[in-house]
Amino acid sequence: MALALLLQTATYVCAGGVWQRALARQDHHRSLVQMVRLGVVKLFMDQAVPSAGISGNVLVARALGHRGLSHARAVATVLAGLISFYIANGIAVAGALTILWLTGRVSRSITLLATAFAAVLALFLAAILWITRGSSRVPQWVHKIKPLEKLLAGLGERPPRVVRDGVFLVEGTALQLVLILLDAATLWAVLQSVGVGIPASGAFAAYTMASVVAMLSLLPAGLGTFDGMAIGMLHAFRVPLEAAVAGTVLLRGLTFILPLVPGFFLARAEALKS
Numbered sequence: 001m002a003l004a005l006l007l008q009t010a011t012y013v014c015a016g017g018v019w020q021r022a023l024a025r026q027d028h029h030r031s032l033v034q035m036v037r038l039g040v041v042k043l044f045m046d047q048a049v050p051s052a053g054i055s056g057n058v059l060v061a062r063a064l065g066h067r068g069l070s071h072a073r074a075v076a077t078v079l080a081g082l083i084s085f086y087i088a089n090g091i092a093v094a095g096a097l098t099i100l101w102l103t104g105r106v107s108r109s110i111t112l113l114a115t116a117f118a119a120v121l122a123l124f125l126a127a128i129l130w131i132t133r134g135s136s137r138v139p140q141w142v143h144k145i146k147p148l149e150k151l152l153a154g155l156g157e158r159p160p161r162v163v164r165d166g167v168f169l170v171e172g173t174a175l176q177l178v179l180i181l182l183d184a185a186t187l188w189a190v191l192q193s194v195g196v197g198i199p200a201s202g203a204f205a206a207y208t209m210a211s212v213v214a215m216l217s218l219l220p221a222g223l224g225t226f227d228g229m230a231i232g233m234l235h236a237f238r239v240p241l242e243a244a245v246a247g248t249v250l251l252r253g254l255t256f257i258l259p260l261v262p263g264f265f266l267a268r269a270e271a272l273k274s
Contacts, residue, residue, distance in 0.1 A: 015039035044263025076160035084172030096208035206233035
């Protein structure tokens with residue numbers, strides 16, 4: 001469990017590192033500690049306010065503005081992070097499918113799930129890249145969505161280059177992939193803590209496919225959908241049902257419940273700055 005806590009702490013460092021690298025590519029340097037703080041705030045907002053992750057990104061963009069960044073650069077930093085997030089998840093799903101295929105655990109439902117995710121992923125990436133070509137290209141109905149309107153306001157006709165910066169996309173995607181691996185390693189660690197061994201590749205495949213279901217469900221933190229898929233995938237890797245349930249509950253405690261208290265106070269502090 002101590003190892004699981006350490007691994008989860010490292011996920012916040014990776015999340016903060018993504019924004020730090022995006023800022024550095026814009027010659028705007030901020031400490032990693034500040035960015036880790038924003039990572040905890042974003043996690044809290046995404047879990048507390050069901051908005052498909054929009055609320056957390058809006059708050060991060062606002063917080064970056066309070067730290068001296070122009071609104072356009074703050075929004076571009078958030079969007080660049082989203083692009084790297086989606087690319088990393090696409091790579092992770094491809095890796096999980098490879099593991100499932102090599103171990104003979106690919107089913108028709110898994111294939112359909114991965115196909116649906118790939119389609120949604122391509123749509124999201126295309127939409128973000130389209131938006132970052134200029135705010136006039138965004139349909140008016142999009143601007144009517146209040147959180148999106150705040151996020152897009154002031155992006156301008158020539159958004160900062162970081163959203164299409166190849167160096168950042170490599171760095172950001174690498175950090176996002178490490179974050180996914182750390183979450184999967186946390187699942188492996190909590191299973192070890194209840195006395196059940198599972199190959200690291202199996203824990204990675206189970207976590208990744210559960211995350212896919214959670215993202216497609218659009219529920220806050222994938223409540224219920226992530227858990228059901230994780231338990232099912234772990235059971236497919238011959239983890240006893242009781243241990244699969246216990247491991248999933250422990251993982252959720254570390255990734256969902258534990259950050260809520262510090263996230264609340266940090267989000268309140270950021271809100272008071274506005």
